[in-house]
Amino acid sequence: MAEELQSQFYEILDQIQKTRIKAYSRVNSILMELYWNVGKYISEQVNANEWGKGVVKELAIFIKTKDPDIKGFSPRNIWRMKQFYETYTEKEKLSTLWSQITWSHNRRIMTIKTSEEREFYLQLCAKQKYSVRELERLINTSTFERTMLSDEKLSEAVRQLPQSTKGVFKDQYVFEFLNIPTLHKEKDLQKALVRSLKDFILELGIGFTFIGENYRLQVGTDDFFIDLLFYHRHLQCLVAFELKTTKFKPAHLGQLEFYLEALDRDVKLLHENQSIGVLLCREKNDEIVEYALSRSVSPAVISEYETKLIPRELLRKKLNEFYTLIESNEES
Numbered sequence: 001m002a003e004e005l006q007s008q009f010y011e012i013l014d015q016i017q018k019t020r021i022k023a024y025s026r027v028n029s030i031l032m033e034l035y036w037n038v039g040k041y042i043s044e045q046v047n048a049n050e051w052g053k054g055v056v057k058e059l060a061i062f063i064k065t066k067d068p069d070i071k072g073f074s075p076r077n078i079w080r081m082k083q084f085y086e087t088y089t090e091k092e093k094l095s096t097l098w099s100q101i102t103w104s105h106n107r108r109i110m111t112i113k114t115s116e117e118r119e120f121y122l123q124l125c126a127k128q129k130y131s132v133r134e135l136e137r138l139i140n141t142s143t144f145e146r147t148m149l150s151d152e153k154l155s156e157a158v159r160q161l162p163q164s165t166k167g168v169f170k171d172q173y174v175f176e177f178l179n180i181p182t183l184h185k186e187k188d189l190q191k192a193l194v195r196s197l198k199d200f201i202l203e204l205g206i207g208f209t210f211i212g213e214n215y216r217l218q219v220g221t222d223d224f225f226i227d228l229l230f231y232h233r234h235l236q237c238l239v240a241f242e243l244k245t246t247k248f249k250p251a252h253l254g255q256l257e258f259y260l261e262a263l264d265r266d267v268k269l270l271h272e273n274q275s276i277g278v279l280l281c282r283e284k285n286d287e288i289v290e291y292a293l294s295r296s297v298s299p300a301v302i303s304e305y306e307t308k309l310i311p312r313e314l315l316r317k318k319l320n321e322f323y324t325l326i327e328s329n330e331e332s
Contacts, residue, residue, distance in 0.1 A: 029099045032106070036095075039085030042078060072103075083110055091115065097122040104132045108139070117144045128206055137202065141174045145315035147205075150303070153286070155293040158301060163235050163273055172315075173203055173280065173305040180307060186243050190214075190227055193243075207234040215240075217262045226259050237273040238263050241280060248284035248302055250292040257298040280305050 045051035053075070060075045087110050088094050097119070098106055105125050112118045121144065125135055150171040158165055177199040178192045193200045194213050201208050208230045215229040228241040240263060242256050256277040263275040277300040289302045 025100070028102060031103065032099045035081045035103065036085055036088075038078065039081035039083070040089075042082040043085050043089075046082065080107060080110070087118070091119075094119060094122060097126045100126040102132070105130075105135055108132065108135060112139070120144045120147070124206070130202075134202055140309065141176065141203070142310060142312045142315045143170075143205075145312065145319050146170045146172050146174075146310075148319055149315070150301075153289075155296065155300065157293070157297055158276065158299045161235075161274065161276075161299055163237075165235065165276075168205060168207070168232070168235065169278065169301045169303065170205075171303055172310060173303055174310060175200070175203065175305055175307050176309050177203075178307055182307070184245060186227070186245050189243050189245060193228065204230070207232045208239070209233060211238075217259065217266065219262055219266075224259065224262065226263075232276075235273060235276070236271075238268060238275040240275060240277045242277065244279065244281045246282055248279070248281040248289060248292075248304075250288065252279055252281070253292050253296060253300060253302070256300055257296065260298050260300070274299060276301070278303060 042051065042056065045055075056078050057075045060073055060078060063070055063073045084098075084106060088098060098109075101109075101122070109118050109121050109125075112121065121135065121139065124130060124138065124143075130138070147167050147170055150169050151166055153171050154165065154169070158169075175193070175196075177196050178189075180188055180192050184192075190213060197210060201210065209232070211229040211231055213228055215226040217224045217226065226240045227243045230239045230241065231237070232239050240256065240259050242252070242259070244252055256279050260275045260277045268275055277298065279300065279302045281302065281304050284302055284304045293300065293302065
């Protein structure tokens with residue numbers, strides 16, 4: 001097949017695929033609207049003490065009998081539609097989010113207790129088109145709690161960047177998908193993360209694009225190597241990750257700052273923003289980190305990583321403590 005003809009065929013294929021995606025999105029949005037309206041009707045009837053479980057069961061049987069081709073209206077699913085309506089009835093602005101994701105996504109997010117957390121995952125799924133499996137992983141690894149905690153711990157140098165880094169970095173990263181022993185070397189961690197790049201990027205979050213491992217920097221006649229280098233599309237900047245399998249030491253920060261300076265001088269393009277560094281350590285002391293970052297002018301993030309799931313109750317407790325501290329500071 002001639003190259004020009006093949007190119008034309010690809011244009012047609014691209015149009016077909018884009019239209020199919022639009023059609024699916026439109027159908028899903030109509031389906032979510034239907035579930036919302038049914039949920040509203042059921043809620044109103046129940047609240048008026050006219051309908052109970054028996055009536056809803058009769059409704060499910062009626063629908064199945066009258067039109068067997070209609071699927072998804074079992075008694076349990078009809079009650080979920082009621083829950084769906086009641087969960088978001090006072091937050092109409094969220095309709096632009098829940099209408100963009102599937103019923104399976106919505107069912108999972110509805111089980112989350114707080115509205116703030118529900119909105120967080122709605123936004124993630126609507127923007128990134130995460131699968132249900134990926135959503136489940138984000139919830140199970142307490143992505144919401146870890147993201148909120150991180151925003152409160154960002155250094156002044158990061159906060160003063162012209163672009164907002166809110167929700168981008170985490171204070172703790174969870175790599176439960178890595179099959180590595182508890183005691184491991186930096187090179188083993190690096191190789192394992194690259195092998196599991198899809199899961200790694202899912203854990204990092206929206207906007208990260210992988211550039212390479214052991215990224216070479218030449219300063220003078222010497223060569224230096226960044227463990228992992230990414231580009232962040234929304235921040236429009238390079239993000240360097242340095243890995244440490246030990247507890248954080250202030251000396252680690254000097255190495256990262258050197259890499260950031262070299263990136264900004266020799267690699268960063270003119271239209272791009274200042275590079276950001278992330279130091280991933282096996283363990284850290286928050287007070288030592290705060291001291292180390294207080295005089296630093298380089299936008300750096302000091303985070304720790306776990307190779308097993310972090311108890312959600314512990315993260316929730318830490319988050320509540322931060323909220324309490326913020327409220328007390330605002331009042332004083």
